[in-house]
Amino acid sequence: MTDVERLFRTYNAALVRYLTRRLGDRDWAEEVAQETFVRALRQTSIQNERAWLFAVATNLVRDEARKDVRRRKHLALLAEQEREAMAEPEETTLERAQEAAMARKAVDALAERDRLALLMREEGLDYSEIAEALELSPGSVGTTLSRARRRLVESYEALQKSREEREKNAAS
């Protein structure tokens, strides 16, 4: 097994999940993950593999977004429509789709650095790896994560509450 094969097998699932959560589209996530491994091929040596891969993937997303803001806006619109379209069939799916839409909104509401740190942590990166990937000081990762978690949960709960109120109003 080559080195890249090993890298791919070890980290692809986590990287795709991280990117999917970050981007809201699995195809796009897979594309970026592949490009990340292609970049890894060109490296002679990587010190901290996981931190390196997540950092490169994050930068790829950032570069692409910077390159084409209009495309991103368009895609955000499409993604929104897609999410709304997903909320059509039976009730369990509806419920899940609404949860996903609220989760997306809550995640999108986070500051970029908080969001990335949280998503990386969820993929098992330790504090030093997150610090390396995001170019943070190791001491600030705890603060970043605690802020990200609190804000995510609070905005999700706020969305949930307003939804419940809407449903209550609709029922009465």
Added chain:
Amino acid sequence: MQHLDEGTIHSWLDGALSAEEAAQVEAHVKECAQCQAAVAEARGFIAASSRILTALDNAPRGVIPTAAPKRRLDPMVWRIAASVLVVALGSVLVIRGRGVGDKTNATIELPDTARVAPAAPTVTVLSNQKPVAAAQSPNEGGGKREAGSAGQNRSQAGAMASKPTRVAAPSPPAVAGGNAGIRQDLNKAAAAPQVAEQNAPRRFRAATGRAVTGVASVDALPVEQPLRVVGKPRALGEELTLYEVAPGDTVMLAEQLKMELQSVVVTGAGVSQQGTMAAAAPAPEAKRAAKLAPTQDTQRSAQTQPPVPAPPGASVSFAQTPDGTATLSWRDSASGNVMRLSGRHTRAELEELRRRIERARAAAADAVKKDP
């Protein structure tokens, strides 16, 4: 010790503190009710945020318009073309072997094709695929990225290709063995002697005999069988149609969609240029314009504009590549579009084919008018 800050609590719960720091935190939490509550709250945030993020994992696919997959001819087309050619070639070999292929002999006996099929050399199949391969090439240019950005235009072109008014759809062959082959007009071929000689080895005047058994008259074969459409490769800025002239022998008709050029002219440069540019409509410009064609709406509106009359003196041109692929170009009198018909044929044959194709297209257009 003062109360723990939230960052430290999360670091502790995430196992990110050194053993010494962790021990200090632990000792404090045991003593301090306020920090116990903060730790409990932090645990709740950690668990809840994990759960929220999990909800993102069912992200839809295909939200991002990724690069359109390369469109290739259905492999089945190759297989059918190859097998039909093998059978036909086998027939010819046997006919020649028996000496009944003489032109003066009005009737020939068509053999049992299944029996002679293996005798045909497969190499010939490859050489005869060239025209089709050439027809395919316009699709293969361009990198993945470019294809992706052009994805929408491309799909629009596809949608337009499926419009009934633009489809030349000859009715299926009514005669048994209908896709058998065309009657070669030797008098016409003689008008272009060199080309005729170059192409001579590929000639055969035989039906597949799939449905024709026993004795059949070659000259009695209907001359005007509709050409069968065997493929419509997609391409930007032009509509491609593959016609089967004979088994394994196809020609490609490329119709450059002029209205895309006009739409660009209308939305981009000044309107005053519209007439001259559209009238000249040189091939590369039309192609470039097609790539730039902005929206389906403008294409649609442009489509309804009246056709530009063909410039005098530029009616028909003919070109041939060293590998024997010839191209006949002209401007369609009805639509004003530039048409290119290519295949491994002589000029005379191509002109004959053009006549038949135009007739089929006119018939199809009439049918659409009558029965929209």
